[in-house]
Amino acid sequence: MVSRKDFIRNSALGFAGLAFVPGTLKEVNGTTSESAQTSGSYILKNVRLETGFAYENDEVIATHTALFAVEIENGVIKKISPNQPGAKNAVDAGGMLMLPAFRDMHIHLDKTFYGGPWQAVRRRTGGVKGMIALEQKILPDMLKNSTYKAEQLIELLQSKGTSFARSHVNIEPTSRLDSLKNLQKALENKKKVFGAELVAFPQHGVFYTDTALYLKEAAQAGIDFIGGVDPYTIDGAIEKTMDFTIQLALDHGKGIDIHLHESGESGLKTVEYLINKVNENPALKGKTYLSHCFVLGRLDRPQQEAIAEKLGAAQIGIVSTIPFGGLIMPIPTLLKHNVTVMTGNDSIIDHWNTFGSGSVLQKANLAAQLYGNTTEFGLSRTLKLATAGLLPLDDKGVQQWPKAGDQADMVFVDASCSAEAVSRISPVTSLIYKGNIVF
């Protein structure tokens, strides 16, 4: 259990540009939320939920909300009922808007400077291989307190409303499985308040450094996805690396999530190769992802449509940090073809990048600005980037979340509706993970 004090301290240490109000959930009778949490069963009252869209002609002009009581039992939403403002012993949500807890679907919890002293990125030559050489030098030191820093980073994410992450974790001959083990310790310490799925990430190549052996070991050590990075650039060949990755995933019943930064021909070939392999091995459908996949931003419009259609058919998802400036990802096109698109912070502060906020709501805001989703409807749909797909209302305005039986992962924000939350990056006031009140 993260104490309120920890949160105040962490928000001060961290990314305090976006205001953060800690722990507003409280019981009316004055006892702390801790007793509610340990009891395993409680009622939340004065919970604001979205109930429908308001239309003028055919245009969504506002979102209707109302206050409800939400009953939680054993980590699951048991019942949603009319509000009971007078209920004794209920936890008072104070009219805050309840949304599906945020999910950061691409981050490196194992490898961060967060929690340590400020250090800017150094201008380095040698591309990704130069960075590999740098990592070989600095990782032994970073591993010394990587459990602590992962916990700090998790607390930052929680303060921004995130209760779940897909974290890549370095697997290479320098760290071997130590980065994984250290992260697993942090996750064990946080398991009541934070969930994660892990990607075994051969940051230094599968064959460029002798990593295959460690990946095989990792595949049996509690990870969920086999990762990868730029097979052509790092390992010198697409097929050999991809075949290894796919086989390892198939052998161990894992998913795949590959970093692909290559934006030229080799990038496109890698995407197409993966599409073909997934189509040949339908077991991988719905559990295969490409992270970054910058090459999609380099294609012309008809090519983007064609590849989006193929990705959609193969059920391969794209995980993007929403780059802007030089390269714009065709996210609207991907969504049009039913490709799963998710976002994550990636780096928060490390030797790759120092700009991460820790907020996926901020990422959704960025996407709304970048793709011109400025209307009530457009903004409300953009929330799904922060929740990895889940939205309170469907496109017709019919309530689809929360429902009895849903896992009780919820975030409370000081906003009147999803659209406002996305546009204003509204302050997160409380977080519940598997029914546990985090703050």
Place this chain on the structure above:
Amino acid sequence: METAYHILAGNSYTLKNVRLETAFVFDEDGVTATRTGLFCITVSNGKITRVFPNDAPLPHAIDAKGYLMLPAFKDMHVHLDKTLYGLPWQALSPRRRTVRDMIAYEQEIIPTLLKTSTARAEQLISLLQSYGTSFARTHFNVDTTSGLRSLENLQKALDNKQDSFKAELVAFPQHGLYYTDSAPLMKEAAQLENVDFIGGLDPFSIDNGIQKAIDLTVQLAIDHNKGIDIHLHDGGKEGLRTITYLAEQVLQNPQLKGRTFVSHAFVLAQLQSKETEAVAEKLAAAGMGIVSAIPFRGAAMPIPALLKHGVEVLMGNDNVQDYWSTFGTGNMLQKAHLMAELYGWVTEFELSRTLRFATRNILPLNNEGHMQWPKAGDKAALVLVNASCSAEAVSRMSATVAFAHDEGSLYWKS
């Protein structure tokens, strides 16, 4: 979300344990870090009178607790007079597409907005202050619906906030000078002492004539000894022609040099790099500045090219939350952070230089790493942030803990 501050001192005080940047740390590849030290600073009547070592016991000094002192944050383009900030959430309507649609909409809603515009301006100022900003260049509407009432209401808000916030004012003919009959009102506004700049809006697309609108703008500025800051969204050859025509007028009227600005100037992002260089040269020769909210959808503004030619580049939030845009944070460090990401300014040196866009071009260290701010004689316009150096403040958008403008009190976060 706004943050409460309380007054810690008037305009004369001594601070101890103030972190100041003192130098860059170099290795063979360049700047690797920023060195800081703790100092005492004496402020008298809004001026820094002494910067001295932190070693003397000063029981009556205010403890700055090691926070980093930076030059005051200044928002150089905002509309404090017409915001929806503080009112119930309202997204943009897809029905209003053009500036002319927006003018029609404003004519409809301004009478209602004016009823509460003083209170909302104060609320918006509080938001800016929560991010450490204590100065703004604010445009205010001058149009046939508002008359000069938007100014009057804004001035009330500024009077109420004068101890903690200062502003310079731009008379902004949002509905055109001639598209609606606003020229007489602009002439009236130009005579007012509290108006610092003559504004403008897309002479080509709104008033159907570049020359006629710019000529009046320039004449008003000259006659009343004001600066100029016009909104220019127009692209294409008309947008470019507007800039070059204005530059010609400034060159013919040198008293306008250094005080003439083009806000937005989106056309600069549409040019080939050769054209950009040529315009940047003209702007620099005319002593004209560009004010940008740092757009990142579509082509980025050629800010590096402008800087290379010595053009003054200012930055502002523009809309925070209104019927034009609902995405503004009010945070100048967030804008500086956005610039750093957009232009790839990632190193210690580059990040530290990016701070200048939040401070109207004042930096603690010069490019060689020599201390240049604060010095005795400088105005005590300052902010204290929770960061180890400027580069961190920009990259991490560090929180503000205190601020003061030079004629007001020292405010500390409660």
